[in-house]
Amino acid sequence: MLIASDKSGPQPHPHSLLEGFKITIEECGLMELDLTGGDFTLEKSKGTINWVRECLDRAFANAHWWRKFPLCKLSVSHTIKSDHDPILLEPVNVEFSRKQFRFKFENTWLHEPNFKEEVSIHWREIPSLHLLPKLLSVTTFMARWGRIFFHKFRDKVKKQKTTLDSLVSRGDE
Structure with a gap:
């Protein structure tokens, strides 16, 4: 005690x-x-x-x-x-090697509607009083969020390319 x-x-x-x-x-x-x-x-x-x-x-x-x-x-x-x-x-x-874990913040995330709120909620939910664990946890959360965002973004790009390809091959005005 x-x-x-x-x-x-x-x-x-x-x-x-x-x-x-x-x-x-x-x-x-x-x-x-x-x-x-x-x-x-x-x-x-x-x-x-x-x-x-x-x-x-x-x-x-x-x-x-x-x-x-x-x-x-x-x-x-x-x-x-x-x-x-x-x-x-x-x-x-x-203790990661630099090749194992590279976190890169993307400014485009700030334009996503829920990004700031989700990061804030995650920060507040971490019970630790020590700054380093909080920072590492939020960084890991943002990296995971970024991977999901990237996959969604990549899918949107593929869809738009498919639409563009279908429009380019059309013969009408």
Whole structure:
């Protein structure tokens, strides 16, 4: 636990223990990974006066690890078999060679009706507080969006060429 709101129920954790844990994390140069899928990983005695919910499980990483896996996902998976929910870490390695991943922004995308709105929505939906993962995620989103746009654009060009070819071969005025 890092903060008092990480626990709901009787007998809060002593403030001195929470502060000691925070100090240790800072001294080790670690940053916490954002947990999605719920605020708590332990729940017991539900429906009683002793109902306790806590975020016991966390993941931390140093700067080197963050540079290698800035798009990682940490999520809680809920189970009915236990009072303790497991967490799943999905690291996404972004150490690409230049040939593997080249992102090029196309100004023509700005003229598409939904582009700015879709990028804004994607930016706001990313839970990470760190700028690099957000930028990488939005860049990946725009690259994917651009590939879809390109295919649609290519299909439009083919259709127009077919129409043009049929008009050129006509004999009337």
